[in-house]
Amino acid sequence: MASLSKRLLVGRPLASSEEEHQRLGKPTALAVFASDAISSTAYATQEMLVILMAAVTFPASHRYLVPIAVAAAVLLGIVAISYSQTIHAYPNGGGAYVVSRENISPGAGLVAGAALLVDYTLTVAVSISAGVLAIGSAFDFNDDPRLRVALAVTFLVLLTVGNLRGLKESGRIFAVPTYLYVVLLFALLGAGMYQVVFGTVTEIDTPETRSAVAHFAEENELASTAALFIILKAFSSGAVVLSGVEAISNGVPAFRKPEARHASQTLFMMAGILATGFLGISTLAHHYKPVADEEGQTLLAQLAAAVFGDGTILFYGLQLGTFAILVLAANTAYADFPRLSSIIAGDGYLPRQLSSRGDRLVFSNGILILAGMAGLLIVAFRAQVTLLIPLYAVGVFTGFTLSQAGMVRHHLRLREPHWQRGLAINMVGCVATGVVLLVVVVSKFTSGAWIPAVVIPLIVLLFRAIHRHYARVDRALAVPDGYRVRRRTHTVVVLVGRVTKGSLEAIGYARSLRPDRLLAVSVVASREQQEAIIADWERHGVQAELRTLYSPYRELSRPIMRFVDEYDEEVEDDFMTVVLPEFVLDHWYAQLLHNQSALVLRSRLRTRPNTVVTSVPFHLSGGGVEIRGSAEGADGPT
Known part of the structure; x- marks a missing residue:
């Protein structure tokens, strides 16, 4: 519309070649x-x-x-x-x-x-x-x-x-x-x-x-x-x-x-x-x-x-x-x-x-x-x-x-x-x-x-x-003579809320990157939630190390940011890719029924140095997955 x-x-739209005629x-x-x-x-x-x-x-x-x-x-x-x-x-x-x-x-x-x-x-x-x-x-x-x-x-x-x-x-x-x-x-x-x-x-x-x-x-x-x-x-x-x-x-x-x-x-x-x-x-x-x-x-x-x-x-x-x-x-x-x-x-x-x-x-x-x-x-x-x-x-x-x-x-x-x-x-x-x-x-x-x-x-x-x-941006981006990109380690963190097709696809994508270390991170508000996701993890045999972050006040972004900061201090000279599994609905108005936590996380994570943020949208209509850097109209981590 x-x-x-x-x-x-x-x-x-007019093509650039039509400029002369305008x-x-x-x-x-x-x-x-x-x-x-x-x-x-x-x-x-x-x-x-x-x-x-x-x-x-x-x-x-x-x-x-x-x-x-x-x-x-x-x-x-x-x-x-x-x-x-x-x-x-x-x-x-x-x-x-x-x-x-x-x-x-x-x-x-x-x-x-x-x-x-x-x-x-x-x-x-x-x-x-x-x-x-x-x-x-x-x-x-x-x-x-x-x-x-x-x-x-x-x-x-x-x-x-x-x-x-x-x-x-x-x-x-x-x-x-x-x-x-x-x-x-x-x-x-x-x-x-x-x-x-x-x-x-x-x-x-x-x-x-x-x-x-x-x-x-x-x-x-x-x-x-x-x-x-x-x-x-x-x-x-x-x-x-x-x-x-x-x-x-x-x-x-x-x-x-x-x-x-x-x-x-x-x-x-x-x-x-x-x-x-x-x-x-x-x-x-x-x-x-x-x-x-x-x-x-x-x-x-x-x-x-x-x-x-x-x-x-x-x-x-x-x-x-x-x-x-x-x-x-x-x-x-x-x-x-x-x-x-x-x-x-x-x-x-x-x-x-x-x-x-x-x-x-x-x-x-x-x-x-x-x-x-x-x-x-x-x-x-x-x-x-x-x-x-x-x-x-x-x-x-x-x-x-x-x-x-x-x-x-x-x-x-x-x-x-x-x-x-x-x-x-x-x-x-x-x-x-x-x-x-x-x-x-x-x-x-x-x-x-x-x-x-x-x-x-x-x-x-x-x-x-x-x-x-x-001018400041140009100076920061300028490549001096002899500049070389050094070899750095690579850690991939996949954020998951529960075990779904979307989160499994995201872990599969993360594994295809062949990182030095692969972690799955889930934020839980109670011991029951922690036990439930660990049980699902073991039942489906997910091949990734799972970390759970306890958040008694049900916050999402703050514990994740704290985890990323602490891990970054432990591992020097490391690139970190944060993968956000998301599901995409058939109609835009259906987004009113879901939160937009992925958008908040993506905005906060992109401000960190040495951090790459990747969204892996799972399309509900076709059951397929599409990799892209950001996802408009997508819900939070699945």
């Missing part, structure tokens, strides 16, 4: 790797307006939107050009992690890797939460946090299952909503700009607007004394529009050949759509004067109602498209988090299980870990975008800054053709993103930016601890 359920959810063309890759960046147009302007309206008198707060958006768009262009160079210089993927590791130091690479992993986790939490917020604007349930969280977790599960099916298949599924949103967004911008040009704009006038005028007028004095800080803080909120730009550089190997060229072209397509959408929405917001209110309609919903008409097909279409792309924007993180974690795991800084592909040629373990961490964030922050955004930008711009610094070192080190132009671009990018990182940390530190500022170094410490473990 478990296997059937997995096949229904995930699909048939690569993405540009239309599908744009949906997979650019959905995160493009989706940020749905909330970046609103997050800027939240900051501005908290300190600047309404409606004067809206006049700052376009200049801030222009500054963010210029930064976007610089970063896009910089990452295009990264794609061609490092076509095997890895983005900021690989660039920093190769050109700055392994430590810098770990910081970049930790920042990106945090960024991708927040991408999933923010995107799904923003998607639920968008659909809540259309159906008016944003004031119900329990419903928001429940829907967000549901969509998280659906996305996880979709990505476990494979990158190409999930890309095809998610491409339609991505392009639907882009088409409807540009329809909104076109219709809105038409009204702006021909002077038919009607400013949004709602009860929230009128109350905002009264409320924010009281804050005008604060705005005059902290205008620059407020603008910088608003810019740091709007700069989340750059989130996801690095995704393509991390996933270059997922593109069809030639990978670098296709990835670079997709990057510029994404940057063009993103800059146009962000500037367009900010311009419309400047003219229509919407209000940023997380528990009411989103800024984009207010603009759609003003341009298309509230309740029209296009209004609901844009809300559904916004909801879809925001939820599916998490797909970018599902594509890049597992791939990046596999690279870091390959370097020995994360568990090696993360470097293995699953049945569908995706890094399934990484997908599941990402889903788990994002789910915790959604529940902890009640699926509120405004609470999650301050956590978001720190990881984004840490990765940006280290990547650009690494590319500067790359150009200075290799001096390839036209390296001076690349050096200038990356230097400008490094300074610009570094300044934004500083602004984000300072302006949003008390709002939550301190969390990633603390978490990222902790993750780096975790990376190093994992690496030290693997």
Whole structure:
């Protein structure tokens, strides 16, 4: 049943030879790797307006939107050009992690890797939460946090299952909503700009607007004394529009050949759509004067109602498209988090299980870990975008800054053709993103930016601890020159509860090992039990020395462990094999009727040095025996 359920959810296994056919063309890759960046147009302007309206008198707060958006768009262009160079210089993927590791130091690479992993986790939490917020604007349930969280977790599960099916298949599924949103967004911008040009704009006038005028007028004095800080803080909120730009550089190997060229072209397509959408929405917001209110309609919903008409097909279409792309924007993180974690795991800084592909040629373990961490964030922050955004930008711009610094070192080190132009671009990018990182940390530190500022170094410490473990294991397993395995004696101990077919088969197996000494050990709780097993032993003529261990409190594992320890002290330089006879039932549910003492014994014995643990399962249905190192679903010693 478990296997059937997995096949229904995930699909048939894919052979390694099919990996080439799972690569993405540009239309599908744009949906997979650019959905995160493009989706940020749905909330970046609103997050800027939240900051501005908290300190600047309404409606004067809206006049700052376009200049801030222009500054963010210029930064976007610089970063896009910089990452295009990264794609061609490092076509095997890895983005900021690989660039920093190769050109700055392994430590810098770990910081970049930790920042990106945090960024991708927040991408999933923010995107799904923003998607639920968008659909809540259309159906008016944003004031119900329990419903928001429940829907967000549901969509998280659906996305996880979709990505476990494979990158190409999930890309095809998610491409339609991505392009639907882009088409409807540009329809909104076109219709809105038409009204702006021909002077038919009607400013949004709602009860929230009128109350905002009264409320924010009281804050005008604060705005005059902290205008620059407020603008910088608003810019740091709007700069989340750059989130996801690095995704393509991390996933270059997922593109069809030639990978670098296709990835670079997709990057510029994404940057063009993103800059146009962000500037367009900010311009419309400047003219229509919407209000940023997380528990009411989103800024984009207010603009759609003003341009298309509230309740029209296009209004609901844009809300559904916004909801879809925001939820599916998490797909970018599902594509890049597992791939990046596999690279870091390959370097020995994360568990090696993360470097293995699953049945569908995706890094399934990484997908599941990402889903788990994002789910915790959604529940902890009640699926509120405004609470999650301050956590978001720190990881984004840490990765940006280290990547650009690494590319500067790359150009200075290799001096390839036209390296001076690349050096200038990356230097400008490094300074610009570094300044934004500083602004984000300072302006949003008390709002939550301190969390990633603390978490990222902790993750780096975790990376190093994992690496030290693997290094210690490698040193212990390394074979020095001239190493020879010395001849050692071998004792086999068979644990028996009573004389059965299973225990006799186990003794027969033990005898086939031709040990130097063969012992059978039984734990008894009374003299009657001891006499009974000795009588059975003699009646069946078992050819093995029998030892009985008295356990008045009916313990099993402790007397056996004590016996093994004492015997090991008596015989020096000895290998000991402990054989556990077990019987295997026909149905898994029948195990509820039996104890699992073999499992406990096996777990404790395997911690001992110079001790081998072997299970000899006796299958009741066929009366046969099968030798294996461990037995799932088997009962205790027979």
